[in-house]
Amino acid sequence: xxxxxxxxxxxxxxxxxxxxxxxxxxxxxxxxxxxxxxxxxxxxxxxxxxxxxxxxxxxxxxxxxxxxxxxxxxxxxxxxxxxxxxxxxxxxxxxxxxxxxxxxxxxxxxxxxxxxxxxxxxxxxxxxxxxxxxxxxxxxxxxxxxxxxxxxxxxxxxxxxxxxxxxxxxxxxxxxxxxxxxxxxxxxxxxxxxxxxxxxx
Amino acid sequence: xxxxxxxxxxxxxxxxxxxxxxxxxxxxxxxxxxxxxxxxxxxxxxxxxxxxxxxxxxxxxxxxxxxxxxxxxxxxxxxxxxxxxxxxxxxxxxxxxxxxxxxxxxxxxxxxxxxxxxxxxxxxxxxxxxxxxxxxxxxxxxxxxxxxxxxxxxxxxxxxxxxxxxxxxxxxxxxxxxxxxxxxxxxxxxx
Amino acid sequence: xxxxxxxxxxxxxxxxxxxxxxxxxxxxxxxxxxxxxxxxxxxxxxxxxxxxxxxxxxxxxxxxxxxxxxxxxxxxxxxxxxxxxxxxxxxxxxxxxxxxxxxxxxxxxxxxxxxxxxxxxxxxxxxxxxxxxxxxxxxxxxxxxxxxxxxxxxxxxxxxxxxxxxxxxxxxxxxxxxxxxxxxxxxxxxxxxxxxxx
Numbered sequence: 001x002x003x004x005x006x007x008x009x010x011x012x013x014x015x016x017x018x019x020x021x022x023x024x025x026x027x028x029x030x031x032x033x034x035x036x037x038x039x040x041x042x043x044x045x046x047x048x049x050x051x052x053x054x055x056x057x058x059x060x061x062x063x064x065x066x067x068x069x070x071x072x073x074x075x076x077x078x079x080x081x082x083x084x085x086x087x088x089x090x091x092x093x094x095x096x097x098x099x100x101x102x103x104x105x106x107x108x109x110x111x112x113x114x115x116x117x118x119x120x121x122x123x124x125x126x127x128x129x130x131x132x133x134x135x136x137x138x139x140x141x142x143x144x145x146x147x148x149x150x151x152x153x154x155x156x157x158x159x160x161x162x163x164x165x166x167x168x169x170x171x172x173x174x175x176x177x178x179x180x181x182x183x184x185x186x187x188x189x190x191x192x193x194x195x196x197x198x199x200x201x
Numbered sequence: 202x203x204x205x206x207x208x209x210x211x212x213x214x215x216x217x218x219x220x221x222x223x224x225x226x227x228x229x230x231x232x233x234x235x236x237x238x239x240x241x242x243x244x245x246x247x248x249x250x251x252x253x254x255x256x257x258x259x260x261x262x263x264x265x266x267x268x269x270x271x272x273x274x275x276x277x278x279x280x281x282x283x284x285x286x287x288x289x290x291x292x293x294x295x296x297x298x299x300x301x302x303x304x305x306x307x308x309x310x311x312x313x314x315x316x317x318x319x320x321x322x323x324x325x326x327x328x329x330x331x332x333x334x335x336x337x338x339x340x341x342x343x344x345x346x347x348x349x350x351x352x353x354x355x356x357x358x359x360x361x362x363x364x365x366x367x368x369x370x371x372x373x374x375x376x377x378x379x380x381x382x383x384x385x386x387x388x389x390x391x392x
Numbered sequence: 393x394x395x396x397x398x399x400x401x402x403x404x405x406x407x408x409x410x411x412x413x414x415x416x417x418x419x420x421x422x423x424x425x426x427x428x429x430x431x432x433x434x435x436x437x438x439x440x441x442x443x444x445x446x447x448x449x450x451x452x453x454x455x456x457x458x459x460x461x462x463x464x465x466x467x468x469x470x471x472x473x474x475x476x477x478x479x480x481x482x483x484x485x486x487x488x489x490x491x492x493x494x495x496x497x498x499x500x501x502x503x504x505x506x507x508x509x510x511x512x513x514x515x516x517x518x519x520x521x522x523x524x525x526x527x528x529x530x531x532x533x534x535x536x537x538x539x540x541x542x543x544x545x546x547x548x549x550x551x552x553x554x555x556x557x558x559x560x561x562x563x564x565x566x567x568x569x570x571x572x573x574x575x576x577x578x579x580x581x582x583x584x585x586x587x588x589x590x
Contacts, residue, residue, distance in 0.1 A: 025229065025371065028222075028225040028226055028229065029222050029223055029224070029225045029226070029314045030222075032222045032225060033221070033222035033223075036520060062410075065406060066406050066410075067397065067398045067399070067402045067403045067406060068398060069398045069403060070403045070406065070407050072282075073279070073282060073407060074406065074407060074410050076278055076279065076282060077275065077279070077407075077410050077411060077414050078410065078414070080274055080275035080278050080279075080414075081275060081414040081417060081418055083274055083275075084271060084272070084274050084275055084418050084421075085417075085418070085421050087274065088271065088421055088422060088425040088429070089421075089425060091425070091429050091432070092425040092428035092429040092432060093428060093432070095432040095433070095436060103318055103321055103322065106273070106274040106277075106317070106321055107223075107314045107317060107318055107321075109274055109275075109278050109317070110278065110311075110313070110314040110317050111314075112226060156520070156521060157520075157521065172521065174519075174520070174521035174522065175383075177520040177521055178386060178519070178520060178521075179219060179220045179222070179382045179386065180379045180380070180382040180383035180386060181379070182222070182379075182382075183375045183376065183378045183379030183382055184375070184376060184379035186375050187368075187371075187372045187373070187374075187375035187376040187379065188372070190371055190372045190375065191367050191368060191372045194367065194372075195367065214493075271418060271422045272415070272418060275414065275418070389492065389493065389519065
């Protein structure tokens with residue numbers, strides 16, 4: 001029973017209590033850089049989730065074979081390989097998303113979230129826990145990016161997932177799809193998130 | 202002329218932090234004091250320039266001729282990680298005072314996406330040459346330094362300001378960064 | 393399983409093995425995706441061509457004509473369209489560096505007489521929400537079925553007949569210039585385009 005509780009904990013902590021974006025402030029570059037629309041945020045989130053999951057799995061499987069002094073370069077190679085795979089697959093099969101995300105795809109490799117989870121969690125825990133940890137953290141990241149993207153798209157373009165709900169000529173809050181809007185929207189979302197998580201705990 | 206445009210574009214118009222969103226982690230993380238932000242800027246200038254030079258040569262003379270362009274991400278990050286280690290060791294031996302000033306920031310730079318980002322962006326420069334790529338790296342690190350130092354100076358004043366409880370810490374910093382980014386938006390269209 | 397010790401041999405061997413495995417798996421995935429990648433690129437081009445050209449039955453990508461011009465740094469791409477071996481028009485890539493944030497690259501389709509059939513924006517870095525509205529139907533419709541020889545494609549401010557985008561006069565001006573460039577090149581090279589069917 002305790003075991004089961006623990007696993008649920010492993011999964012859930014990434015979504016609210018240790019949310020990678022709002023609480024831990026990890027992976028801020030893609031968070032701010034690609035969230036000018038909800039779809040871009042979702043795409044980036046899922047790409048990161050995939051890399052995080054795969055690298056957590058591999059790291060937790062090979063952890064006992066890697067001498068601890070060279071573990072960081074080893075993790076980097078593992079992560080970079082999965083990032084390259086994501087890059088190639090996106091370019092081949094979802095080219096328009098590949099263009100939208102641009103330089104932020106290769107930069108998944110320096111997303112502190114992924115190396116952080118490999119080092120702090122997967123290299124110390126078993127396969128099952130590592131998978132749940134990656135899914136929870138990754139999902140927390142996806143939710144955060146999609147939320148930020150949605151807020152910016154609604155205010156900045158008057159649409160959500162490309163579905164426009166204002167007229168063609170309406171003046172929208174363009175600031176929010178420009179760079180400053182990323183900082184400002186994230187600032188207020190963080191306040192909101194803190195408020196909610198303080199209340200629930 | 203090309204070089205002046207690259208410089209102005211990198212420092213003001215497409216500021217690496219405030220409009221391209223690269224290097225946000227150190228931007229938010231080590232900007233609480235002006236003195237630390239100067240140290241960080243120095244370290245970034247150093248590493249970014251050497252890293253771009255190394256990765257540009259690697260890409261041009263090894264990866265492209267061998268048709269291994271797809272290994273770009275993995276080789277670049279390894280080169281950068283190794284380079285940071287090397288710089289750290291050499292500095293320690295050759296110039297202890299410089300090591301004292303930059304040493305603590307060096308390990309942080311491996312995961313600074315600005316370094317990898319600039320190394321990749323430098324490959325796409327029009328009419329690219331090694332000199333241009335290196336100049337691009339220097340220009341971008343000046344842009345990074347400008348954003349970081351201005352931001353740190355504002356944060357020092359914020360310490361003394363009366364801020365609503367819910368906004369303290371991260372949210373107010375993000376808001377200030379947003380306003381700074383808004384100010385830099387005024388440079389659009391300059392080149 | 394106990395943790396491997398930090399001996400030099402262990403470190404070298406483990407890193408070596410990881411690198412080899414990573415290298416081989418990336419090579420494998422690369423081989424798998426090379427085909428689809430090229431196909432996706434070609435498809436994008438063909439889709440743009442279908443949007444801007446009159447109905448055609450040749451393969452414009454194979455019949456491509458490249459011309460050097462002092463107007464652009466790289467050679468200008470032109471895609472002729474033929475229907476039943478008759479020249480029906482061509483798509484020309486027009487570009488300008490004078491956009492609000494630099495490069496704007498468009499594909500302009502002309503019919504045989506030089507009337508603009510349609511325009512497709514290929515590359516741009518304009519301000520989201522302002523300059524990017526050049527992709528909107530309302531702006532593009534002003535160009536359709538017009539012939540630049542008797543229709544002034546400049547914004548009204550400069551004495552032309554195009555209504556500029558709100559808040560994005562520079563973008564609109566640059567866009568007009570790119571269209572003009574495409575038209576000039578089309579007229580200059582019409583004869584060679586007619587002969588370019590392979």
